[in-house]
Amino acid sequence: MAREIEAAVQMKLYTMTKRKLAGVFIIFFLCFSLSVVVGLLGPQVVYTDAHEEELMTNVYGAKMFSITTGMELNSLNQQLWLLATPSARPVENDTSMEGEVTPTLHLFYLDDEGVERPIMYKPGPDHKRVISCSEQQCNTLLLFHLGYIDKLSYKVTVQLEGLDRIGLFDSVLFEFKTYKSAFTQLEIWFRAFFLALTFVVTIVYTRSLRIYHWKDWSIEQKWMMWLLPLLLLYNNPLFALAFLLSSAVPPVVDGIFQAFFLSSLLLFWLCIYHSIRQPKRTFCKFYLPKLMLVGLIWLSAIVLATWQAINERTDPGYNYKVDTVNFTGFKVLLLILASLYTLYLLYLLIRDFIELRNVAYFDLRLKFTAVFMMIVFSISLAILVLRFGTGILDENFVSDISTHYGSSAEFLTFYGLLNFYIYTMAFVYSPSKNAMNESRLHDNPVITMLTDSDEDVMYGSADETAYRPLSRNTFMNKFDADSD
Template sequence: MPREIEAGVQMKLYTLTKRRLAMVFVMFMSFFIISVTAGLAAPDVIYTDSHNVKLIKNEYGSLVLSVNTSPILTPLNQQLWLLATPVLVNKDSNDTVDIAVTPQINFFHVDSEGHEQSELSGPPLSHRRQLTCTSEKCDSLLLLHLGYINHSEYKVTVKLDNTDEVTNLFESITLEFKTYKSAFTQVEIWFRTVFLALTFIFTIWYTRSLKPYHWDDWSIEQKWVMILLPLLLLYNNPLFPLAFIVASFAPFMVDGIFQATFLATLLLYYLCIYHSIREVKRSFVRFYLPKILLVCLIWLIAVVLSTWQAVNERTDPTYNYRVDTVNFMGLKVVLFVLAALYTLFLFYLFITAFIELRNVAYFGLRLRFAAVYMVVIFSVSLAILILRFGTQILDESFVSEISTRYGSAAEFLSLYGLMNFSLYAMAYVYSPSKNALSESRFPDNPAVSMLNESDSESDSDILYGRSKDEKIDYSVNFMGNLDADSD
C-alpha cells in the first residue's frame, strides 16, 4: 500500500544538489564560527571591585563590615552583586568546617550631593546562611543582588553575630562588588540589534516568497519556519534597550520570557516535524495537544525558576534561592523529569521516522536535513551548559551564586549566532523553489516531481535515497491512485 502523500509547495531543498546543500551547511558553520571568534575577542562580562575587611568588634560586641562605596555605576552595568568570601586563619587544616551565619545587611545609595539615603524602609535585612569551608577556601556568600541600577553609587554595611566563632575561624573577609562591564553591555546591544535587523529582513523575504501560495499548500516545515521567525524576533528582543531607560527589573524578566518562549517553540517544532512527516492527518487533540502540554510545562517551570529570585529580590535584595531550597529543588526535579520525557519522546519519533522513511525519496532528505541541524543545536547548547555549570548542573547550585545570563561574550554570541544562523539556513532551504509556482499543488509530492526528471540515475537520486526502479514503481502507484479517485 503506497504511503499517503501531503500536497505542498515545492521547497528549495528538493532542487539543491548534494554540493549546494553542503555549501549551505558550510556557510552556516562559517558564520557561527565567526560569531564565536568575535565573542572571544569581546570584553569580559563581569567587573569585580574587591575590598579586604579585617574582623573588628564594635562596642556592642558585633562584627561590622563596612564598604565605603560601590564602583561608579551606570544603567549599562545592568546589575550589582555583593559577595563575601571569608579568609581562614588556619589554612593548613584538612577539616571541613560548616558554620551558620546570619548577616544583617543595610545599604544606602549616595545621591549627587554625597548624602546617603537608605534603600530600606524597614529594619536591616537578614537571612540565615550556611557557610562551608575546606582546607583550600570557603564558599562565597551572596549578600546582596540588585536586579537593576537606579543610582550611581551604593554603600553597604554588614553586621555579623556569633562573633567568637567567626573570629576564631576567619582572619578577614573579602567583600566583592560585581557588575556587568559597560563594554560588554554595548557589545550585547549592538549584536542583538544586528541579529534583530537580519531576522526582520529574513522574515519579510520568507513571507513574500510564500505569499503566492495558500497556507494549506505549504509543507509542514514551511509553516513552522513561518512561526519560528517572528518568535526569533522576540528572542532577539526589540525591547531590550528599555532595560537601560526604565529603572525596573521588568525588562529583564520580559527578556527571559521571550527567550524561553522561542526555545520552547523550537522544542515543539522538532516533536511535530518528526511525527508529522509520517502522518498527514493531524487532529489537534491526538496529534498536537500532548506535545503542547509537555512543552508548555517545561516552559512554565523554566520561566518560574528564572524569575523566582528576581521577583523576591524586588522587595528583598538579600533574598537567595537557598533560603527556599525545598520548593526550588522540587521544581527543578520536575523540570529534569519533563526534560527526560521530552528526550525519550523525541528519540522515539526520530528513530521511528528514520526506520520508515530513510530510503523513501525526498522524505529521507527532509529527515536528514532536519536531523543535522537538530544535532548541531542540541550539541552546542549542551556543550555550553556543561562548560558553564559542569557537575553543578545536578546539585542545588545549578542556579549559581552570581547568576549572570552569560558566562562570557563568546557564550552569548555562540548562543545567539547558533539560533539565528540555523533558522536563516532553514528559511532559505525551506523557501519555495524557482519552479514551485508551476507545480503549486504537487511539488511536495515526490512521485509527481519525479515524473519530470530524466530516467538516468544521478547523484541527486542517490542523495534523495531512491533508485530508478523504485522511483518508477512509486510514481505508477501514485498515479494509479489518482486515476482510481477520478473514476
C-alpha cells in the same frame, strides 16, 4: 494501511545538489565562527571591585563590616552583586569546618553631594548562608543582588551573625561584581543587529510564500512563519527599556520572550519528526500532547525567572538557596520533563529513520532536520560544559552570577547560533524557483514516480521498493483520479 498524501509547496531543499547543500552548512559555520571570533575579541563581561576587611566586633559580638562601591555606576552596569569570602586562620589538626551565618544587610546610596540615603526594603524571614571551609579555603557567599542600578554609588553595612561560632577568621574578602559598560554596549548593538537581520529575513521569507495558499505550505514552511517572528522577540526589540525604566518588568519580559522562543523550538522539533510520518494532523491527537509537555517546561522556566526577580525586587538579600524546598521541587520537575522530552524525541527519530530512510524526499527532509538539530544541540551542550564543567547540574539559577555570561564570546555564541540556525532553515525551506509548476509533483513521492528519471531523484533510492511505506492502493487511486 494506506498513508495520506500531503501536497506542499516545493522547497529549495528538494532542488539542491549535495554540493549546494554542503555549501549551505559551510556558510552557516562561517557565520557562526565569525560571531565567536568577534566575541573573543570583545570586552570582558564582569567588573570586580574587591574590599578586604579585617574583623571587628561590636558590643553584641556580631561581626560588622561597611563597604562602599569604589566605581561610579550607571544603568549600563545592569546589575550588582555582593559576595563575601571569609579567610580562616590556620588551626592544627583541624582541616575543615562548617556552619551557618545569618547576614543582616543595610543598604544605602550616595547622592550627588555624597550624603548617604537608605534604601528601604522588607527583609525576608530567613537569610541564612552555609559556610564551609577546608584547609583555610572557604566558599563564597552571595549576600545580595540588585537587578537594576539607578544610583552612582552604593554602601552596604553587613553583620555576619554566627561567624564567631564556626571558627577563627582573620578577614573577609567582599567583592562587588557588575557588568562592564563596554559589554552592555556590545550586547545592545548585536541584539539590534540580529533584530534588524531577523526582520529582513522574515520579510523576504514571507514574500517568497505570499503567492501560495497557506494550506499548500509544508509543515516546515508553516513553522518557519511562526519561528521567525518569535526570533524577533528572542532578540527583544524592548531590550533597551531595561536601561531606562527602574522596574522589574523589562528583565521579566526579556526572560519570557526567550523562554517562549526556546520552548517553541522544542515544540518544532517534536512536530517535524512526527509530521513526516503523519500528514493528517488533528489538534487533540497530534498537537495537544506536545503542547502539554513543552508547555510545562515553559511554565516552569517562567515561574523560576519571575519568582526570583520579584523576590529580589522586594528583598535584595533574597536567594533561591534559602528557599530550598520550592526550588528543589521545580528543579526535579524540570529534570523529569526534560527526560520525558528527550525520550519522546528519540522515539520519533528512531521511528522516522526505520520507516523513511529509503523514501526519496522524505528521507532528505528527515536527514537535514536531524543533522542540523544535532549540530545545534552539540554546540550548545559543549558551551554549557565548558562554562559550568561538572557543576552543570548544580543549583544554578538566575540570581547566581555564574549563570550569566562569562565572556562576550558566550553571549555571541548563543545568539549567533540560534539566529543563524533559523536563517539557514528559512532559506532551505523557502520555495524553489520552479515551485509554482513543480510543487504538487516533486513534493509528492507517488506522483514523482511517474515523472522523475533515476537522475532526477538526487537523494534516496530510485528503486521501486523505496516507496513501499506508501501503499499501492493509495498510488492507484491517485493515478486513476488524475487520469479522470
